[in-house]
Amino acid sequence: MADTVVELRSVTKRYGRQTVLDGVDLAIERGEFLTLLGPSGCGKTTVLRLIAGFEAPTAGEVWLDGAEVTRLPPNSRHVNTVFQSYALFPHLSVFDNVAFGPRLAGHRAGDLDRRVRETLATVQLEDYADRRPGQLSGGQQQRVAIARAIVNQPSVLLLDEPLSALDYKLRKAMQIELKQLQRRLGITFVFVTHDQEEALSMSDRIVVLDAGRIQQTGSPRSIYETPANLFVAGFVGEINLLPALVQEVADAGLSITIEGHRMRLPKGTAIKTVPRAGESVYVGVRPEDLRIWREVEVTDELRPSLFPAIIDEVIYKGSTVDLQVRLPASGTRLSTTQFFNEDDPAITELDFAAGERVYVSWVPGWEVVLPHG
Amino acid sequence: MAERPIVAARGEARDLRGEGGGFRRVAIGTTWFWLLLFALAPNLLVVAVSLLERGEREFVRVAFSVGSYVRLLDPLYAGVFWSSFRLAAIATIVCLLIAYPFALAVARAPLRWRPALLALVVIPFWTSSLVRTYAIVILIKTEGLLNAGLLALGLVDEPIEILYTELAVLIGFVYTELPFMVLPLYAAMEKLDWRLVEAARDLGAGAWAVLWRVLVPLTLPGIIAGSMLVFLPALGMFYVADVLGGAKELLIGNLIRDQFLSARDWPFGAAASVVVTLLMAALIGVYALSQRRLGSRGAA
Numbered sequence: 001m002a003d004t005v006v007e008l009r010s011v012t013k014r015y016g017r018q019t020v021l022d023g024v025d026l027a028i029e030r031g032e033f034l035t036l037l038g039p040s041g042c043g044k045t046t047v048l049r050l051i052a053g054f055e056a057p058t059a060g061e062v063w064l065d066g067a068e069v070t071r072l073p074p075n076s077r078h079v080n081t082v083f084q085s086y087a088l089f090p091h092l093s094v095f096d097n098v099a100f101g102p103r104l105a106g107h108r109a110g111d112l113d114r115r116v117r118e119t120l121a122t123v124q125l126e127d128y129a130d131r132r133p134g135q136l137s138g139g140q141q142q143r144v145a146i147a148r149a150i151v152n153q154p155s156v157l158l159l160d161e162p163l164s165a166l167d168y169k170l171r172k173a174m175q176i177e178l179k180q181l182q183r184r185l186g187i188t189f190v191f192v193t194h195d196q197e198e199a200l201s202m203s204d205r206i207v208v209l210d211a212g213r214i215q216q217t218g219s220p221r222s223i224y225e226t227p228a229n230l231f232v233a234g235f236v237g238e239i240n241l242l243p244a245l246v247q248e249v250a251d252a253g254l255s256i257t258i259e260g261h262r263m264r265l266p267k268g269t270a271i272k273t274v275p276r277a278g279e280s281v282y283v284g285v286r287p288e289d290l291r292i293w294r295e296v297e298v299t300d301e302l303r304p305s306l307f308p309a310i311i312d313e314v315i316y317k318g319s320t321v322d323l324q325v326r327l328p329a330s331g332t333r334l335s336t337t338q339f340f341n342e343d344d345p346a347i348t349e350l351d352f353a354a355g356e357r358v359y360v361s362w363v364p365g366w367e368v369v370l371p372h373g
Numbered sequence: 374m375a376e377r378p379i380v381a382a383r384g385e386a387r388d389l390r391g392e393g394g395g396f397r398r399v400a401i402g403t404t405w406f407w408l409l410l411f412a413l414a415p416n417l418l419v420v421a422v423s424l425l426e427r428g429e430r431e432f433v434r435v436a437f438s439v440g441s442y443v444r445l446l447d448p449l450y451a452g453v454f455w456s457s458f459r460l461a462a463i464a465t466i467v468c469l470l471i472a473y474p475f476a477l478a479v480a481r482a483p484l485r486w487r488p489a490l491l492a493l494v495v496i497p498f499w500t501s502s503l504v505r506t507y508a509i510v511i512l513i514k515t516e517g518l519l520n521a522g523l524l525a526l527g528l529v530d531e532p533i534e535i536l537y538t539e540l541a542v543l544i545g546f547v548y549t550e551l552p553f554m555v556l557p558l559y560a561a562m563e564k565l566d567w568r569l570v571e572a573a574r575d576l577g578a579g580a581w582a583v584l585w586r587v588l589v590p591l592t593l594p595g596i597i598a599g600s601m602l603v604f605l606p607a608l609g610m611f612y613v614a615d616v617l618g619g620a621k622e623l624l625i626g627n628l629i630r631d632q633f634l635s636a637r638d639w640p641f642g643a644a645a646s647v648v649v650t651l652l653m654a655a656l657i658g659v660y661a662l663s664q665r666r667l668g669s670r671g672a673a
Contacts, residue, residue: 052575074574087572091590100586101576152576 003030004063005155005188006051011060013046013212020046021057022212028156028190029205033182035191037199038209039235044192047209048158051190053077065155080149081158084165086141088133094120094144095129101152119151122181139170146181156188163198175202196236200224208232230370233284240290240334241282241370246275254369258283259307259330266365275371284368290336292323292352293359306359309334314352321350325360334360416650423643432639441644450628450645457625460539461607464546465554468603469596471547472554476595477588479555480562491559494552502549506616509545510536513617537619545613553602561595594664601660605653625649 006028013021021043028034036044049055050062053074062070069077080101089097098116099107107115120126123143133141142162149157159178163171179202182189193199199206200220208215208223208231216228227233230241248255253266254275265283275281293306312333313324323336338350352358423441428434444450479490497505512518513535520532535541565588573587589596611626618624625645632642 054571054574074571075577075579079575081572081575083568083572085566085568087566087568089569089572089587100573100578104577104582148576 004028005030005065006190007061007063008047008050009061009063011047011050011057011062013043013050013055014058020212021050024060024212024214026207026214026217028188030155030188031186032204033179033189033191033202035193035199035203035206036209037193037196037206037236038215039194042209043212044194044209045160048081048160048190048192051156052079052081052158078152078155079158080152080154080156081160082142082145082149082162084161086133086145086165088141088144088148090133092132093129094125094131094133094136097133097144098147098151100148105152115151119147122150122185123147138166139174142166142174146178150181150185150187154187156190159189159191161192161194163193164195171198178202200236206236208236210235225368227284227368227370230282230372233368233370238287238335239284239368240287240336241284242332242334244281244283244369246277246279246281249274249277256281256283256369259327259332261305261307264364265367265369275369280372282370282372284370285334285362285366287322287335287337288339289362289366290334291361291363292325292336292338293361295357295359298359303359306361309358309360311352311354311356311358314354321352323352325358327360336360419643419646419650422639423647425640427638427640432637438640441638441640442648444641445644445648453623453625453628454648456623457608460542460546460624461604464543464550464607465600465604467543467547468551468554469600472551472558472599473596476555476558476562479559480565481567491556494555497552503612503616506545506549506613509541509548509617513541513544536617539618541617542614542624545617546607546610549610549613550603550607553606554599557598557602558592558595561592561598565591597660597663601656605656608649608653 004027006026008024008026011021011024011026012019024043024047026047036047038044046055050057051064053069053072053076056071060070061068064077064079089100092100095116098119099112102112102115117126117129120129123146125140125143125147128136128140128144133144136144142165145162162178163174166174175198178189178191191199191202200223203220205217206220206223207217210231216223216232218226223232223236227236227239233239233241242258244256244258246254246256247262251267253264256263256265292309293302298306307327308329309325309327311323312326315322315324317337319340321338321340323338325334325336326332327334338352340350422433424437424439425433426436426438426440479487482490510517514520515532515534515536517536519535520529523529524532535544569587569591570583573583578586609626611624611630614624614627629642629645629649632638632645636642
């Protein structure tokens with residue numbers, strides 16, 4: 001497995017006084033779909049430009065295919081980019097756009113023609129070879145940009161927010177198509193996005209960046225379920241953060257005080273750094289992990305383990321109903337997502353009303369405990 | 374570049390119509406009247422004169438004749454036309470070679486530097502070009518600044534003869550016409566999407582490939598516009614050849630001027646003038662055609 005195709009070694013990039021990347025170490029495996037995820041200005045595009053060769057790091061090294069390429073110009077690197085704006089050549093036909101790279105590499109006549117047509121077929125554009133980019137829709141231009149890059153069979157394909165200009169439906173379709181393409185071609189994809197949903201659905205591995213530093217690297221599932229810190233928890237998906245105080249740390253788990261309740265969190269809880277007794281932490285729970293109980297469902301036996309709450313807002317989402325609730329004791333607001341459930345007669349209809357008094361709970365162990373800061 | 378002002382003018386005209394058609398009619402009417410009186414009428418007169426005979430006492434004798442045009446077929450005059458075209462063409466190419474990298478550098482310079490850099494191009498217009506042409510004489514004459522410098526540096530043993538050669542005329546043309554090449558090129562490059570250059574480099578293009586496969590094709594309208602703006606005036610300019618070329622270099626402009634002012638053969642001068650005008654019109658026609666083709670490509 002450990003076949004590394006791209007490696008950044010303690011890469012720092014500064015523009016004047018501004019530090020865009022701060023000591024980034026990153027190894028990208030051959031054949032994986034890696035996503036760089038972060039808010040705008042986090043440095044994700046800079047990582048891409050360093051790999052492509054448009055920028056050189058202020059400090060550190062860039063390695064590609066086992067060779068150092070830190071100062072090598074882009075035309076000497078076996079890497080291709082799909083640009084956010086597509087950057088198709090307006091004066092060339094679709095065919096000539098795709099043939100741009102192969103021609104420079106010395107492919108001629110029949111060989112060139114075969115290569116270009118095969119690649120156009122891969123992105124289902126074989127009938128558009130003679131059109132100019134200006135005559136194509138956004139989605140078609142996107143495919144040309146992809147074809148123009150993959151025709152060169154690069155070691156790594158860099159994609160800079162390639163789907164951000166497309167409308168919602170087309171974006172969804174292209175996500176699936178890109179993922180299939182990547183599997184079929186076996187080319188390493190490095191994909192940049194600020195859209196966490198896109199990152200989760202497409203990637204083998206996600207690198208979450210913020211303020212020029214890598215916050216967490218891992219599979220989509222581990223990023224979502226066990227975020228390493230408050231930033232990752234908040235950026236990837238929605239999360240409710242409840243302030244809590246650690247009372248006791250034992251082998252069996254944590255004992256905490258939360259909203260006036262004493263709770264036991266079993267071991268195996270997603271804890272990256274084990275807190276000390278007496279430390280203030282946040283307990284994070286995803287909206288879909290919060291369960292809402294109506295008054296009629298709650299038994300006296302159950303009541304002490306639940307948090308009383310008041311519904312502020314009911315938002316119908318089609319397949320789900322989102323509830324904004326408030327814990328009257330502290331005023332903490334939580335957002336929850338309730339799924340229609342045929343088996344639960346009390347909430348079959350999910351006909352909640354604003355102002356209704358309810359109870360909130362979650363299955364202990366489904367939360368994450370995050371240190372402050 | 375050539376299409377911009379027309380679009381703007383249309384937009385303004387539409388705005389003005391709302392405020393009252395009177396102003397618009399007067400503004401456009403005045404310009405039309407001016408052009409009819411001082412551009413079209415004299416040109417028609419020139420055409421008319423070219424078809425008359427030379428007079429002994431008057432400038433022309435009112436008798437139809439195509440004799441002047443026939444005389445132009447003389448190899449002597451064909452030679453004049455040829456050397457004029459050749460010199461104008463060389464001047465255009467030299468201007469292009471100098472202006473292209475400069476315009477590229479200005480277009481890539483930080484935004485706050487660009488006005489200053491463009492001002493460098495425009496400043497020479499503050500002085501009459503005739504005066505500037507005489508200034509070149511001072512620079513390149515045998516005991517001029519250029520030779521003094523070269524001698525002082527020991528680069529040459531004796532002064533090089535530039536003044537009153539074809540080279541001097543070429544220097545004069547290039548110097549006078551350079552801004553007309555720089556400005557349209559800059560206009561074309563300023564609009565260029567530089568991400569396309571990045572894309573080309575990403576696909577393996579070195580500096581030359583970027584130039585030939587991306588920059589030149591995309592700035593072609595600017596290249597054509599600049600070349601027209603240099604070539605056409607260079608064809609007609611006579612004082613540069615007079616001042617820098619001495620009497621040796623006979624170009625079309627000088628030929629026409631001489632027919633009117635010294636040889637007093639108005640019909641012949643007019644005929645030469647008409648031929649030059651037609652050639653220029655043909656060139657502009659080719660230009661317009663190429664613009665339309667480029668335009669339809671870009672718009673489609």
